[in-house]
Amino acid sequence: MKDQRRPVSWTLALVIAAWAMCIGSGVVWIWMYKLTPGRSSSPPARWPEAVQLSRAGTTLIVTLHPMCSCSEATISELSRVLAAVPDPPAVYALFHDFGNDEQGRPIADVKRSALWRRLSSVPRVTTVVDPDGRIADRFGAETSGDVMAYSANGELLFHGGLTPARGHEGDSLGRERLLAVLRGRSPDKRNSPVFGCDLHDPTSQRPEPLPN
Numbered sequence: 001m002k003d004q005r006r007p008v009s010w011t012l013a014l015v016i017a018a019w020a021m022c023i024g025s026g027v028v029w030i031w032m033y034k035l036t037p038g039r040s041s042s043p044p045a046r047w048p049e050a051v052q053l054s055r056a057g058t059t060l061i062v063t064l065h066p067m068c069s070c071s072e073a074t075i076s077e078l079s080r081v082l083a084a085v086p087d088p089p090a091v092y093a094l095f096h097d098f099g100n101d102e103q104g105r106p107i108a109d110v111k112r113s114a115l116w117r118r119l120s121s122v123p124r125v126t127t128v129v130d131p132d133g134r135i136a137d138r139f140g141a142e143t144s145g146d147v148m149a150y151s152a153n154g155e156l157l158f159h160g161g162l163t164p165a166r167g168h169e170g171d172s173l174g175r176e177r178l179l180a181v182l183r184g185r186s187p188d189k190r191n192s193p194v195f196g197c198d199l200h201d202p203t204s205q206r207p208e209p210l211p212n
Contacts, residue, residue: 003205037193038143047154058089065144066113068197070166074145094130097200145196160192
């Protein structure tokens with residue numbers, strides 16, 4: 001009588017192997033996505049005079065997609081930076097406002113977003129609604145979570161992201177370089193990759209449900 005157990009065991013082994021390959025491929029894809037930076041900004045070398053934002057001392061610009069969950073980590077890292085310097089700079093957080101959809105409803109209710117509520121409670125940060133991203137365009141921003149630092153005389157000191165990957169907090173070259181600038185030192189580079197959503201794409205993320 002033939003042994004019927006061997007075909008079953010081989011089938012099970014193949015199923016397990018296929019399942020493991022699928023899981024592994026998914027994990028690799030997720031990490032490739034998390035470690036792929038967004039488009040780099042091209043900020044002007046000097047503070048754009050056409051921007052109606054007052055500048056007093058060193059000033060930071062942070063550009064944000066209101067529905068980008070990746071940028072939660074940016075806010076955390078920005079808060080750490082501001083707490084680590086004795087004289088924190090003024091910060092303008094520009095929230096891209098996509099306007100209304102065909103039914104007249106806001107595509108992204110900026111002032112009710114989780115990012116807006118978090119940043120509104122951070123000292124030295126002024127939250128700004130930026131219709132169609134017009135102010136962010138003046139600073140050449142492309143990706144949510146991009147930070148630009150300008151000196152008191154309007155010179156660009158740094159631009160880039162503060163996180164090591166999309167949605168991840170922790171040590172990063174961007175955070176260290178910005179800290180060096182704010183402490184009056186020269187960093188090894190004055191830019192860093194930005195890990196976040198496309199600032200101009202309303203479909204980059206779906207809004208998270210908000211409490212009533």
